[in-house]
Structure formats: structure tokens, C-alpha cells
Amino acid sequence: MAKDTISLSAPKRPGRRPGSNQTRQLILNAARGRFSEDGYAGTTIRGIASDAGVDSSLVMQFFGSKEDLFGAVMLITPHALSRFAEAFDGPEAGVGERVARAFLGIWEGDPADSEPLLAMLRGAMGNEQAATQLREFLEARITELPAARRDDKGESALRIALASSMLVGVTVGRRIVRVPALANGSAEALIHLLAPALQSILGDPDR
Amino acid sequence: MAKDTISLSAPKRPGRRPGSNQTRQLILNAARGRFSEDGYAGTTIRGIASDAGVDSSLVMQFFGSKEDLFGAVMLITPHALSRFAEAFDGPEAGVGERVARAFLGIWEGDPADSEPLLAMLRGAMGNEQAATQLREFLEARITELPAARRDDKGESALRIALASSMLVGVTVGRRIVRVPALANGSAEALIHLLAPALQSILGDPDR
DNA sequence: CGTGAAACTCAACGCTTGTTGATATAAGTT
DNA sequence: AACTTATATCAACAAGCGTTGAGTTTCACG
Numbered sequence: 001m002a003k004d005t006i007s008l009s010a011p012k013r014p015g016r017r018p019g020s021n022q023t024r025q026l027i028l029n030a031a032r033g034r035f036s037e038d039g040y041a042g043t044t045i046r047g048i049a050s051d052a053g054v055d056s057s058l059v060m061q062f063f064g065s066k067e068d069l070f071g072a073v074m075l076i077t078p079h080a081l082s083r084f085a086e087a088f089d090g091p092e093a094g095v096g097e098r099v100a101r102a103f104l105g106i107w108e109g110d111p112a113d114s115e116p117l118l119a120m121l122r123g124a125m126g127n128e129q130a131a132t133q134l135r136e137f138l139e140a141r142i143t144e145l146p147a148a149r150r151d152d153k154g155e156s157a158l159r160i161a162l163a164s165s166m167l168v169g170v171t172v173g174r175r176i177v178r179v180p181a182l183a184n185g186s187a188e189a190l191i192h193l194l195a196p197a198l199q200s201i202l203g204d205p206d207r
Numbered sequence: 208m209a210k211d212t213i214s215l216s217a218p219k220r221p222g223r224r225p226g227s228n229q230t231r232q233l234i235l236n237a238a239r240g241r242f243s244e245d246g247y248a249g250t251t252i253r254g255i256a257s258d259a260g261v262d263s264s265l266v267m268q269f270f271g272s273k274e275d276l277f278g279a280v281m282l283i284t285p286h287a288l289s290r291f292a293e294a295f296d297g298p299e300a301g302v303g304e305r306v307a308r309a310f311l312g313i314w315e316g317d318p319a320d321s322e323p324l325l326a327m328l329r330g331a332m333g334n335e336q337a338a339t340q341l342r343e344f345l346e347a348r349i350t351e352l353p354a355a356r357r358d359d360k361g362e363s364a365l366r367i368a369l370a371s372s373m374l375v376g377v378t379v380g381r382r383i384v385r386v387p388a389l390a391n392g393s394a395e396a397l398i399h400l401l402a403p404a405l406q407s408i409l410g411d412p413d414r
Numbered sequence: 415c416g417t418g419a420a421a422c423t424c425a426a427c428g429c430t431t432g433t434t435g436a437t438a439t440a441a442g443t444t
Numbered sequence: 445a446a447c448t449t450a451t452a453t454c455a456a457c458a459a460g461c462g463t464t465g466a467g468t469t470t471c472a473c474g
Contacts, residue, residue: 014423016470023421039333041248045462055423060463062421124384125332126246135384142388154388161380161388162400169376173368177331177342181349181361181368193369197404221453223440228451252432262453267433269451 024062027052028072031059035073036118040127045069067129074120074133080106080113088141088160088202096199100191103167107175108187118175121168138164163201170194231269234259235279238266242280243325247334252276274336281327281340287313287320295348295367295409303406304398310374311394311401314382325382328375345371370408377401 017023030051034043045066049056063069087102088095107114120137123130141164142157170190174182182190224230237258241250252273256263270276294309295302314321327344330337348371349364377397381389389397 012423014421014468016421016468018470021421021471039246039248041246042333044460046460056462057424057464058422066462122332124379125329126249131384135386138380138384138386154392157388158392158396159400161386161392162377162397165376165380165386165389166373166404167376168379169372169374170369172331172375172379173345173372177338177345179342179345179368179372181364182372185361185365185368189365190369193366193408196407197373200403200407201400219453221438221451223438223451228441230451251430253430263432264434264454265452273432 023052023054023058027054027059027062031069031073032112032115032119035070036115036122038122039125040070040123040130070119070123070127070129074116074123074130076116076120076137077113079110080117084141085144089144092203094199095202096197097191097195099163099167099198099202100194103170104187104190104194107171118171121171122176159201163198166198166201230259230261230265234261234266234269238276238280239319239322239326242277243322243329245329246332247277247330247337277326277330277334277336278340281323281330281337283323283327283344284320287324291348292351295351299410301406302409303404304402306370306374306405306409307398307401310377311397314378315394325378328378329383366408370405373405373408 027048031043031048034048034051037043038047045059046056048069049059052059059069063072083102083106087099090098106117120130120134124134125131138161142160170182173179234255238250238255241255241258244250250273252266253263255276256266259266266276270279290309290313294306297305313324327337327341331341332338345368349367377389380386
């Protein structure tokens, strides 16, 4: 498992490395981690480069600028995207549990799915680009509404926006602020409480 | 109204100003605005000083360090604090509406009440001190539980933490990300949707 | 095997940051 | 009036930032 002199105290000669051209992905992963952990302003190109084991100028060469790199980090995977879309869509009965399950499922699964969201969320607090992107992501849940509900004076839009924001709040509490009760609680216990609350917002639009 | 050379292109001589010693409060207000708008990392001492119309070193002299100043900004007013405490306390029937109303009321009222919360929230995304403070604020809602529910294997704690986080999410959507449907919606319309959802979480703990 | 492009590092740039004396003016106290 | 203390600015610091240009090594293709 441990090749002798692989990268411990590597002399770091300049020039292209033999073989391997996965460095770009390595940088992107490091950037994902940093941005999702420290937010936009708190993240440094040098820090990302250090995590990826490369020079900071290489990061610039690959991604152009810090802003552009952040944009690349915030790209949500199609997999995560479709899970959300499918959950909001579908029959009205059980929509609460379906949405709760889809949402929490993302955070229990592959970090490649959740880290862009976390980066977007954390970045949205201080970076206008991130705020816009998150806004558009949430808006997308709304514009994808079935036509039947699209002309109810914004009632449905409000319901979906509210439900989405509540889920954002759960993530803030669970992953960012780390409120013990939330961070330690099992996903099942959360779903059990979340589902009825979401159902009361997303369901019966005629009451 | 315009004394000839009063403060337009003021030469800014050093030395104590005649009369008036409210500069400290002026700085604190400027800091509140900046921190609540740009987060911790995104806020600069120089920016605050400029808003307050003073030199940046005066800010340091008054508050010691950026971290300390941030701490002072995050102090929640007793008024806001008691509104939350009272809302969660009280009879179980109607707790959902009471909490929703108290929470949204804070944001409609005096900015001096809401800006510390907003600063805390925005700061919590990238600053550990802020995250801790927000965590403790939310935890306080839990430890102030009536004794009757304190030993239900953390069920009540989870319920309150979840409800609080959802409200945090609403604020994120409304004030930070500015999702149109939420930002433009009236407080009453939101309460109408929020109250039943919160009630389903905070109410009937025996179902 | 030669040549241009791609992957890489190094050294430095101009700028901003938080923080620190040194210094000047006014207020409060004796 | 003299002296201490609080309020203010100024100039500068060391460190860190994003970004750039030049140079070095390997790859891909003819």
C-alpha cells in the first residue's frame, strides 16, 4: 500500500508529472472540501492548492479565477438534482415523507452529491454569486410545478419555497451549526417528525 | 442649515472631538450592519471604520480585536430573547402559531433586535465562534424546557431543535438568499402556513 | 526524433488585511 | 492651572491574498 518515496518530503520539481492526469479533479475535490467547510471568503486558493498538493498558480491555470473555481464547485450533480425533482413531483399523498426522505438521503449518501450543496449554502451567506445560484436552485423546484397549480396566485410557489427553506434550515442545524440534538439524531427519527410538517405545507392546497 | 466648512471634505484632525461621546455606539452600529450583511470573513475593520466615519485604529482601541467586536455585535437584546422564551413556553395548544408569530415579529420590528441574529446566522457559516454562539442560543430553548418533558429520551429536545432550525431556514430564505416568494410574501401568509407545521412538530408529543 | 502543446513550479507583483505605536486634542479631576 | 485619562488620527508593520509571467518537464503527434 505504501510505495517507498511517493510524496513524503517530495522535492517538488517543476515540470509535468509522469503519467497521471487527474490533477484537475484532485484540485476540484480539494476546493469542494474547503468551500463547503469555510465559505467563499474564508477559503483561499493557496489552501486549496496545498490540500491538493500542487502550486497555487496551477489552480489558477486550470480554473481561471477564484470566482470561476467556486462556480465549478457549486455545480450540482444530475443525480442529486433528479432526486429532488422527483420527490416534489408525484402524487400529493405522501409528498411530505417523500421530500423529507429524498432530502435527508442526499446528505447520508455520496459526498460528491452533498458537498456542492453545502458549498452553495455556506457560500450563499457572503457571496452574491452563491446566493443567486441557491435562489435559482430553489426557484427551479417552483417553476417545475405541474401546470394545474401554476395559477393559484402564488400560493403553491409560497408553499414550495417555504418547505425548501425549512429543509435548508435543517441542514444548517445539522451540518453547519451542528446542534447536538439534530446532528446526533437518526435520519429516521427526523423523517418521522419532518414528514407530517412538510405534508401540512405541501399537501391539501384547498383547505 | 449648512455651516460653511462643517464635515464635507472634513480635514479630519486628530484629537478628541468636542462634546459628544457616542462614537462607540456608532461603531457598534456600523459593525452590526457590516457583519450582518457580509458575514465574518467578508467584513473588514476598515470598512466598519469608514461607515462609522472614524479611523480603523479607533475601532481596535474600543473593541480590542475583530473577534471581540464580532462578539459584541452578536449580543442578542434581552427583548428579543424574552420573546422567544415566552413563545416556546406556555400552553401546548397554539404553540405553533405563537412561535411562528414571535419569530417573524422579530424580523419585522426594530433592526437592533434582528441584526445581531442576522450577524450570528451569517457568521455561523464560516466562523466557529458564531456557530458556537448560535448553537448555544438554540440549545437554550431546549434547556429551558418545562421539567415535565425533560426526560423523554431527547424527544422534546429533538422537536425543539428541529422547529428552531426550520425557522432559521425561513430566515435564510427570506433575508439572506431572498427567494422571491418568501421575501415578498406577507408575514401573515407565512404564519398561516408555518403555524400548523410547527404545531405538528411541537404539539402532541404523545402520538 | 522533433516540435508544439499541456502540466507543472517558482518568484514576484500590487493590494488588502488586522494590528500597533506614536502623537494630538479634549474632558475630567484635583 | 496642572495632570491624568479618554478620544481621536496618522503612518507603518508583517502577513496573507489573488493573480501573473517566466521557466522546466513530460506528453502526444507528426
